[in-house]
Amino acid sequence: MKIINLTERPEFADAVTDWLWQAFGSENSRAFFASVVKSCLTGADLPQTFIALDGETLAGTVGLWRCDLISRQDLTPWLAALYVDEAYRSCGLGQQLQEFVLEQSRRSGFRQLYLYAEFTGYYERFGWKYIGDALDYPDKPVRVYHQSL
Numbered sequence: 126m127k128i129i130n131l132t133e134r135p136e137f138a139d140a141v142t143d144w145l146w147q148a149f150g151s152e153n154s155r156a157f158f159a160s161v162v163k164s165c166l167t168g169a170d171l172p173q174t175f176i177a178l179d180g181e182t183l184a185g186t187v188g189l190w191r192c193d194l195i196s197r198q199d200l201t202p203w204l205a206a207l208y209v210d211e212a213y214r215s216c217g218l219g220q221q222l223q224e225f226v227l228e229q230s231r232r233s234g235f236r237q238l239y240l241y242a243e244f245t246g247y248y249e250r251f252g253w254k255y256i257g258d259a260l261d262y263p264d265k266p267v268r269v270y271h272q273s274l
Contacts, residue, residue: 126184126218128225131165131174138162141174141186144208161188161206170233171202175225177209177218185209187222189229194241196260197269202230204240223251231274238274241267 131138145158165174165188177185186208193203204226209218230238241259242248245268249255253270261267 126177126179126221128175128177128222131162131176131186132168134176134178135166137176137183138166140183141176144186144210145206148208149206161190172205173229174206175222175229177213177222179213183210184213185218185222187226189226189233193239194259194267194269195262197239197241200237200239200269200271202235202238204230204238207240219247220251227272227274236274238272239269241269243267 131141142155142159142162145162146155150158161172162174165172172188172190174186174188176183186206188203188205190203190205191201192198193205194200204223207219207222209222227238240248240253241261243261243265245255248270253272256269256271259267259269
C-alpha cells in the first residue's frame with residue numbers, strides 16, 4: 126500500500142469526490158465536494174488530500190484541512206474526510222491514513238491536530254482525545270477530538 130498526495134495522481138480526483146459525497150454528503154452536495162477536492166489540487170499548503178493506492182487501485186483517502194467544522198473555526202488544522210473503500214476495511218488502512226496525516230502535520234510545523242466524528246470508540250483507539258461536543262451544519266451534534274503533535 127502506498128499513500129501519496131492526490132496532486133501526484135489527479136486522475137483519481139473524481140473517484141475521491143464521489144467517495145466523499147456518498148460517505149459524508151447529501152443528495153445535492155456533490156458540487157461542494159468536487160470544489161473541496163479541486164482546491165486540494167492547487168499545491169497550496171492547505172487543504173491537502175492524500176490517497177492510498179494498492180497498485181493502481183484506489184483504496185482510501187484522507188484530508189489535512191484548515192477547517193472541517195464550521196462551528197469550530199478556532200481550531201486548525203483538521204484530519205478530515207477519512208474514507209476507506211469497503212474492500213480494504215478492517216485491514217488497518219484507516220490507521221495508516223491517520224498516521225500519515227499526523228506525520229505530514231508534524232513536518233508542516235503544526236503542533237495540534239483535530240477531527241470530528243458522529244460516533245465513539247474508533248478514534249480513541251489511536252490516541253485521539255475527546256475534547257467536547259460541537260455542531261456540524263446545520264445542527265447535527267458531533268464529537269471533537271484532538272491530538273498533540
